[in-house]
Amino acid sequence: MTQPSHTPEELAPTDLAQGKAYTAPGITVYYDARRCVHVANCIRGLPQVFDTAQRPWIQPWQGSAERVAAVVRTCPTGALHYALEAGEAETPAIPTTFHLIPDGPLAVSGNLSIQTPRGEVREVRAALCRCGASSNKPFCDGTHAKVGWKSGDAEASS
Ligand code: SF4
Numbered sequence: 089m090t091q092p093s094h095t096p097e098e099l100a101p102t103d104l105a106q107g108k109a110y111t112a113p114g115i116t117v118y119y120d121a122r123r124c125v126h127v128a129n130c131i132r133g134l135p136q137v138f139d140t141a142q143r144p145w146i147q148p149w150q151g152s153a154e155r156v157a158a159v160v161r162t163c164p165t166g167a168l169h170y171a172l173e174a175g176e177a178e179t180p181a182i183p184t185t186f187h188l189i190p191d192g193p194l195a196v197s198g199n200l201s202i203q204t205p206r207g208e209v210r211e212v213r214a215a216l217c218r219c220g221a222s223s224n225k226p227f228c229d230g231t232h233a234k235v236g237w238k239s240g241d242a243e244a245s246s
Pocket residue numbers: 123124125126127128129130131162163164165166167168
């Protein structure tokens with residue numbers, strides 16, 4: 089049997105490389121637009137790198153690879169990932185955490201195995217649809233806001 093090149097606690101960068109790639113010396117950032125719900129943690133964290141007024145809107149060469157990676161890890165939906173040239177993969181959070189976003193998805197962080205129509209997806213961060221309207225299930229695609237879905241659980245999530 090072929091041995092995985094990483095331990096069960098560690099995901100290989102290739103597991104997480106989804107979406108469009110933006111490459112700079114030391115780091116490649118991956119962005120999957122279908123999983124972005126515009127929380128804007130990235131824009132707040134490093135506005136010179138994540139700037140929707142620029143083309144491309146992700147310019148990882150505007151920051152250090154370590155700082156860019158740190159901000160990518162704050163993306164709660166998993167729309168953003170990175171691969172460092174040095175090879176170190178993102179470490180999943182321990183313990184796994186679940187966070188209800190009011191009127192939005194369930195944000196999950198940990199060593200995740202998610203079953204999707206395309207097969208298993210290994211993840212460290214994900215936002216899962218709660219409203220039922222996403223066209224990218226089980227992931228949230230932001231449709232909850234367009235359809236005005238209300239979760240009614242604002243108190244539980246604070
Ligand atoms: S979901 Fe992620 S990529 Fe989208 S705006 Fe928020 S932090 Fe940025």
